[in-house]
Amino acid sequence: MTDILVLGGGYTGVTAAIRLARKARSTGARVTLVNASPRFTERLRLHQTAAGERLADHALSDVLAGSGVELVVGRVAAIDPELRQVRLHSDAPERPALDGDAAPHGDAAEPPVLRYDKLIYALGTVTDATVPGVAEHAHVFDDYTATVRLSRRLDTLTRGTVVVAGGGLTGVEAVTELAEARPHLRVVLLTRGRPGSMMGQAARAYLDRALERLGVEVRSGVSITKVLPDGVELGDGELIHSDATIWTTGTRALPLAAEAGLSVDARGRIVVDEVLRSVSHPDVYAVGDAAAITQKFGVMHGTCQGGIPTGLGAADSLAATLRGRTPPPFRFGYVHQPVSLGRKDAVIQFTRPDDSPRRGYLTGRAAIAYKETVSSSPITLWKLLKRGLVPVRVFGLTAGRA
Numbered sequence: 215m216t217d218i219l220v221l222g223g224g225y226t227g228v229t230a231a232i233r234l235a236r237k238a239r240s241t242g243a244r245v246t247l248v249n250a251s252p253r254f255t256e257r258l259r260l261h262q263t264a265a266g267e268r269l270a271d272h273a274l275s276d277v278l279a280g281s282g283v284e285l286v287v288g289r290v291a292a293i294d295p296e297l298r299q300v301r302l303h304s305d306a307p308e309r310p311a312l313d314g315d316a317a318p319h320g321d322a323a324e325p326p327v328l329r330y331d332k333l334i335y336a337l338g339t340v341t342d343a344t345v346p347g348v349a350e351h352a353h354v355f356d357d358y359t360a361t362v363r364l365s366r367r368l369d370t371l372t373r374g375t376v377v378v379a380g381g382g383l384t385g386v387e388a389v390t391e392l393a394e395a396r397p398h399l400r401v402v403l404l405t406r407g408r409p410g411s412m413m414g415q416a417a418r419a420y421l422d423r424a425l426e427r428l429g430v431e432v433r434s435g436v437s438i439t440k441v442l443p444d445g446v447e448l449g450d451g452e453l454i455h456s457d458a459t460i461w462t463t464g465t466r467a468l469p470l471a472a473e474a475g476l477s478v479d480a481r482g483r484i485v486v487d488e489v490l491r492s493v494s495h496p497d498v499y500a501v502g503d504a505a506a507i508t509q510k511f512g513v514m515h516g517t518c519q520g521g522i523p524t525g526l527g528a529a530d531s532l533a534a535t536l537r538g539r540t541p542p543p544f545r546f547g548y549v550h551q552p553v554s555l556g557r558k559d560a561v562i563q564f565t566r567p568d569d570s571p572r573r574g575y576l577t578g579r580a581a582i583a584y585k586e587t588v589s590s591s592p593i594t595l596w597k598l599l600k601r602g603l604v605p606v607r608v609f610g611l612t613a614g615r616a
């Protein structure tokens with residue numbers, strides 16, 4: 215019996231676990247998924263949660279039902295790759311288990327330890343809080359609990375200013391969602407470059423018009439040096455008042471992999487080879503935002519679009535290895551940058567495999583439908599995976615049948 219531990223029940227960890235449980239069944243492997251929370255967090259929709267939208271609650275036990283994957287709810291504290299063990303924190307999970315959920319693992323007095331033969335690391339990333347004051351005073355889109363806290367803070371404001379730092383796609387989705395859902399608030403976007411600077415000119419012009427229509431105040435070319443309890447300080451000393459500050463400027467991996475002695479890049483992501491195995495510890499695979507994966511165009515950046523194929527790729531690679539076969543190299547190319555602009559508008563920029571913009575883009579109703587399909591596709595994919603029905607090509611990855 216091979217014990218396979220998947221750390222992280224986000225988009226990529228769930229994908230890898232379900233795929234692997236199905237593929238490795240004939241080899242007698244046992245797949246266990248460890249996640250800090252009993253619920254699956256739709257990170258793609260956290261800006262909707264912040265705006266106060268009530269979203270479907272996905273218990274991981276329901277998501278995994280019938281897949282053969284065992285669920286352990288607990289927070290990973292340390293990994294020992296020499297002993298092939300993972301130690302969990304002995305504290306309670308992120309929030310009480312939903313009815314019918316797996317119980318938190320172990321008792322509170324003794325930190326539980328899980329052993330493994332093969333590990334898939336899918337713990338994602340957290341907001342980079344290196345600017346002073348971010349950790350203490352800014353809201354972030356790292357998990358459901360923190361985002362609900364933000365939403366409750368916004369509920370208390372009958373007027374006032376919300377400052378969003380970062381003009382990347384997360385920042386744009388946040389300001390448009392908030393400006394639409396909470397029109398009584400002044401929403402300010404502070405960004406170094408132009409909002410959505412990775413998009414093509416026409417899509418970006420559409421995005422600019424949406425920001426203007428929704429009354430978002432955009433200040434480009436600014437650098438925030440400090441976050442204060444009631445505002446932010448800019449590089450030139452100017453203070454901007456804020457009743458709630460949201461930080462979306464970048465992410466970094468958790469320190470767990472580096473602390474375990476795994477080879478990591480400058481952002482703490484596990485460096486993997488072309489079959490998604492750690493270059494320093496071949497029993498460990500890494501996927502999603504937590505992995506530094508090199509393709510022809512360079513190192514992949516964290517998206518669900520790229521992350522889900524890495525989950526499938528790592529599962530296939532590990533299953534092939536268990537069967538004594540040589541897995542093919544992982545190949546991926548981007549296809550789009552889907553951006554919601556509130557609930558009533560969206561813009562989809564189609565891209566080349568290296569994520570540079572093509573000419574084509576979608577707007578309006580077609581874009582809203584496209585974006586919603588993208589956001590709900592992981593849940594649909596998992597249902598298909600559990601039934602052994604897998605699209606032959608998933609965003610550029612040749613996946614084949616389970």
Ligand SMILES: Cc1cc2nc3c(=O)[nH]c(=O)nc-3n(C[C@H](O)[C@H](O)[C@H](O)COP(=O)(O)OP(=O)(O)OC[C@H]3O[C@@H](n4cnc5c(N)ncnc54)[C@H](O)[C@@H]3O)c2cc1C
Nearest residue numbers: 222223224225226250257289290338502503516517518519
């Ligand atoms: C508001 C927003 C909108 C986005 N929109 C898009 C989009 O439109 N398209 C797109 O492609 N990408 C989008 N992204 C990026 C996308 O959400 C991430 O790339 C994706 O979530 C990465 O998946 P993952 O499985 O690697 O990590 P995650 O989804 O973050 O999952 C990590 C999991 O690990 C768990 N975990 C963390 N630490 C521990 C621990 N110590 N112990 C146990 N469990 C732990 C977490 O609870 C979580 O379940 C968006 C992100 C945000 C914030």
